[in-house]
Amino acid sequence: MTLTPYQGGRRLMAPALVAAVAGLALTAVGGLVDPRRALFAYLVAFVYWLGIALGALILLGAFHASNARWPVVLRRFVETVPAALPLFAVLFVPIALGMKHLFVWMAPPETLAPEMAHAVHHKLPYLNAGFFLGRAAVYFVFWIVVAHLLRSWSIRQDSAGGATLTRWQRRLGAGSLPFLALTLTFASFDWMMSLDPRFFSTIFGVYWFAGSFMAAFAVTIIAATLSRPDPTAFGHHMSLEHFHSLGKFLLAFTAFWAYVAFSQFMLIWIANVPEEVPWYILRIDGGWKWVGIFLALFHFVVPFFLLLSRDLKRTPRALSLVAGWLLLVHWVDLYWLVMPHLDPAGPRPSLWDLAAFVGVGGAAVAFTLFRLRGASPVPVRDPYLEDSLRYLPQ
Template sequence: MNATRFEGGQTTIRRALVLAAAGLGLTLVGGLFDASRALQAYHVAFTYWAGIAVGALLINMAFHAGKAKWYVVLRRVLESIPLAAPLLLVLALPVLLGMARLFPWVNPAGLDDELRHLAEHRRGYLNVPFFVVRTLVYFAVWIGVGHLLHGWSVRQDTEGGVELTAKQRRLGAGALPFVAIAMTFAAFDWQMSLDLHLASTIFGLYYFAGSFLSAFAVVILAVNASRGTAGMPGALMNENHYHSLGKYLLTFVAFWAYMAFSQYLLIWIANLPEEVPWYLARNRGTWVPVSVALVLFHFVVPFFILLSRKLKRSPGSLGFMAVWILVIHYVDVYWVMMPALRHDPAHALAVHWTDLPAVIGVGAALLAFVVWRMRGRAVVPVGDPYLPESLRYDPS
């Protein structure tokens, strides 16, 4: 198969940059009036999109480790999404510079006796220099692995052969634990440490489950966007590819629910007074409808909808579900982080006008960066020896 190099995307990049400038600009304006609240909105948006980028990297690595062949036709999409990691590192700067406004353990003097004791007890881990170093390590791992997998795949477009496939598979399997561990500790740092009450060892898996699910949703939307152009991944895929992507959506909708219920059940059974307040804050006041909505719209409704074989084989219907997943996953990240960020004793859901510009601004900036990185390269891994098998994919 001849390489079809991606030379388009200029319109997408321009539009995404306009959205990014508008979204981030409005967030900055909001920061001039209420710096803490705008930074909270930005931190939620950053954590949301960073999880999706790393989730795509983990999907690609898992498929390499499992020697999957069916996904080769859409692999370049999976390889490209993690290329956003260098920009995410830059976008992490406002979070690192504004830590005192986000994390209670940075300045524990103003906390009550219980929380101050917890902050002092964890000072060996929760301190500013170590937090910054850990964040840099996380991104070093993600950027390094993502760069190698993408670079070897692009080289294979011209060199061909199975040697580079073997290298990708070895790296995918060997580095998988390190990337996953980095994501787990990032969840501890960026989300769980916002509330000193919670110390859940399963928390990283919860963040992973939602991000992994949403990464599949982004892949579905990306291949759908390319369906109208010959030689693009969406145009080369058949119904069986979409069916498999739909099955992964169904699987990780259930896996997210399993992680959410497992964490809740463990804390409920243990009845630990230092951890129960984390759930009490999300099951009181105006946060109650959000909790109920997550149960219904992050699990129950999409689970039963995705049971349909016909829907999973329809790109349009699957694209609708992908948008649904991305929206409800943002609600989930917001539900996890915002009660801890707000510290509101009335447990009131207080949506701020900077929330939407922040998530749109960060997402649009990442979209422009990824599309720019894709330009000049083949849109599918044409040198992979398993591409013909992938194009003929039929698991029946």
């Protein structure tokens, strides 16, 4: 099979780029007007889009670790989403510059409540500016290197062929998974859990992973559906079987997210330990309660029952609609995770929320499309491409 390199995506790239410039510029204006609010909005957008790139990287590692054949046709896309990670390293700069507005432990005021002051003091060896930035650097270097190697070996195989490159990818894919899990976890502690220095939850990293991993499937489904008419794109080569399987994974990880969310909530609620429970009190008393109920219903119950339908999973457009919905509620989920630390009384949506979401998202989409171009849309010389194209589960 020979394919011309992908040259499409221009129609989406231009508006994405405009959105990126406009959104980021507007967020910057927000930074001048109300730095704290703008930075919180930016943090939500940052962990949202970065999470998708990391979810895709973990998915890629899992494909290689399990020697999976069916997803070969869509693997180039999954390889390219994490190729946006260098962009996120740059987009981290505003967070590094605005740390003292985001994290109370950066510059604890004198008026801090005693238990908060105790928590901040105790965590000083971990939660301090130098170590925080050093950790972020380690995370990004690791993520960028793994994503780059996996993608470049795969692209090299397009011309070189051979089983050796597949073996390398499998080894790195499997070997990097434990470290991806740890870096993602500690990143979630640093960037989200430490917003309240009192709070700790051993499942917190899994929570961010669950939502992000689900979102990575959702993005893949939408990209595949949009690119179906274009013969130079990966979606064109996918069969309904692939959509069906992606839909099953979307269903599974919608349920997994709910499982993790319920486990964390139920265990903290029932034990009612003073160190942990304020984090949920913040989200149950007052206006955030409705966001929590919304999430339970629309991040889990409704999409779960919709995705049970076989017909829906085999109709790319319908599946994409559900995937799009899940991407939206996943943003609400992260908003609910971060924003109560800014607005304890209840949600106060602002223009900066939208600006940051569109800005970071536009940049990520434009950059990913840019990285997609020039390479073959599917790994043409992968030994299992034929298997993947003829994928017919019984």
